[in-house]
Amino acid sequence: MPPAEFIPVAENAGLLPAIGEWVLERAMTDAKLWPELEIAVNLSPVQFRHVDLESMLRRLIVKHAVDPGRFVLEITEGVLLEATDRVNTVLDAIRDMGFRTALDDFGTGYSSLSYLCNFQFDKIKIDRSFISSISRVDTTKTIIKSVVTLGRGLGMDIVAEGIETPYEASMMTRFGCTELQGFYFARPLPVEEMVKFLETYEPRNPDQEPGSLQQPIAGDGLAG
Template sequence: MAEQVEHRRSVELDLRAALENQELDLHYQPIIACDTGAVMGVEALLRWHHPLYGSMPPAEFIPIAENAGLLPEIGEWVLGRAMTDSKRWPQLQVAVNLSPVQFRHVDIETMLRQLIVKHAIDPSRFVLEITEGVLLESTDRVSKVLAAIRDMGFRTALDDFGTGYSSLSYLCNFQFDTIKIDRSFISNMSKVDSSKTIVKSVVTLGRGLGMDIVAEGIETEFEAIMMARFGCTEMQGFYFSRPLPVTQLIDFLKTYEPKPMQPALEPIKAVGGSLAG
């Protein structure tokens, strides 16, 4: 236990230094349109190359940052950096995550207005993603904040839909432009029929409410074709590209050839079996 405490304390100090010295980085994962196969946008994902431990997963250092009270500052840095980088691909939308901590401890409206002016960006190019955990906070406050964000011109997305305290009332009480289906459901489609049914139902529900549907974690052709067949609007995952540093993303955009995911009429072969649409 003492070693764990010392490790967390060491990482916290190094993280403070990394934030101060601009040593954090963003990678971007392309988001692909199902109908045309074109790159429609990218999602900004935080990365940190620790001087001792090497590439450290966000799942390891984000909890430490939260306990140390660093998440508001890191969240603002991520937004600012994404806005700066976005000028290198003006044709694409950029998705950025907002954490529950930012909703609790940050005046998000003021911060976003200041960033818009500072970076001279068009808010309509940005999709601000929140998880269901945010919706457990004060409903009135969250609703007002989300409304203000959309009034500024930002688009909003409900991330990891179905993995938390999902409730259909969220879709009624809060206005979202996009629903993102979590990888855990998609990866089970070739093994569990109920996962396929859930995914198809979420897509149908979201489209019926006028929302875009993004499938996360697409890793196989089977998954890509199935999501296109269900009516999903966009996809992202290693099947198309891993998250890339800025320079590699620019190279990717120059050489990428769109591959429309036309829903096939014949049954699609899946690993371990097959599923007809």
């Protein structure tokens, strides 16, 4: 079941704060299995509204003895729409602890550019809806190249979400994206299978045709 289906149900049931903490704790536990990798975890607007996020993160860092610099906390525009002093304070505290941050699903909201001016992020993640249309809509290429230029000019890494074809991978690399993510490279795996897969995984060249990849490595689920 994709997050788009179960997250609204969990939110209506009041379960998101507990699920969010469980995901963070599980991510920090699993991170010890592959110390060379970066771990991305989504944060929900509910966690900003109803959870002492700063205290929870500090407690989990100490409990699991992890380096916060290995983690990227992904934040959607839903959090920034409530751009109160509380949100600014939490984001500053997260960065002060050593975590990096990413603006997820960039381009799906109406005021994205203002967020880049008002908030400091380490990464921008270009939404899949742009990637999937680059072969059909000429203006999409211009928009993506502009976003990449803007983000790189602000010192941010640019992640292209939802890469599913060699063409998309090749084009986003040429546009200057620093990271690519999607089913073209790998699909979601349970932790146990991912550990085994990493032992033989070789990074795919964005211009390489599919063929040699036998198993996926990771997807864009709740835990990134």
